[in-house]
Amino acid sequence: MRVRELHAAEAGDAVDTVFRGLSAQSRYLRFHAPVPRLTASMRRRLTDLDGHRKAAVVAECHRTPVGIARLIATSEDTAEIALAVVDPWQRKGVGTRLIDALGRLATDLRYTExxxxxxxxxQPMLRLIARVFPGARLTRDEDDVIRVSYPLTFELTHEELVADLRW
Incomplete structure (x- = not known):
């Protein structure tokens, strides 16, 4: 299995493949509602990637997508994330690899949270978050939705520091 950045030109096929691989329960947990089919407007939103404010990574096995993690900027330095892994690949480390890769991408893009x-x-997603984002803040609302917030830290390279100082 490999995990890499997903580009807009190929996002449609990846989104379609992953959605088809999700059971009704997995779709409910991902979208927080019953989603029997992927509508055209949902597909447009999920495939709208620009590599910065809307970015994604895909996990592939033998070039077949088995999971996608996305980020969407909610401010200049914060982004919302979402994850879907096809049912046969759940609890096999795919989610961990996707979240790790998305966290690195978010750091490269200079998101701070x-x-x-x-x-x-x-519960499986909450356990994954606890493993991958230790120290994440969790707040529960009245609808039993848990808001996860995780601050990112990144280190400037020597070259970046010099460039910033010169600027």
Missing amino acids: LHGDVLGEN
Whole structure:
């Protein structure tokens, strides 16, 4: 399996493949509602990638997408994240690899915080978050939706520091 950045030109096929691989329960946990089919407007939103304010990574096995993690900027330095892994590949490390890769991408893009909403019943996702984002802030609302917030830290390279000082 490999994880790489997903580009807009190929996003449609990846989104379609991953959506088809999700059970009704997995779609409910991902979208927080029953989603029997991928509508045209949902597909447009999920495939709208610009590599900065809207970016994604894909996990592939033998060139077949098995998971996607996305980020969407919610401010200049914060981004919301979402994750979907096809059912046969769940609990096999794909989510961990996707979240790791998305965290690195977010850091490269200079985001300072990631956040997302998880249904309280989605215990596998909450365990994944606890492993990958130790120290994440979790707040539960009245609808049993848990808001996850995780501050990112990044180190400037010597060259970046010099460039900033010269600027």
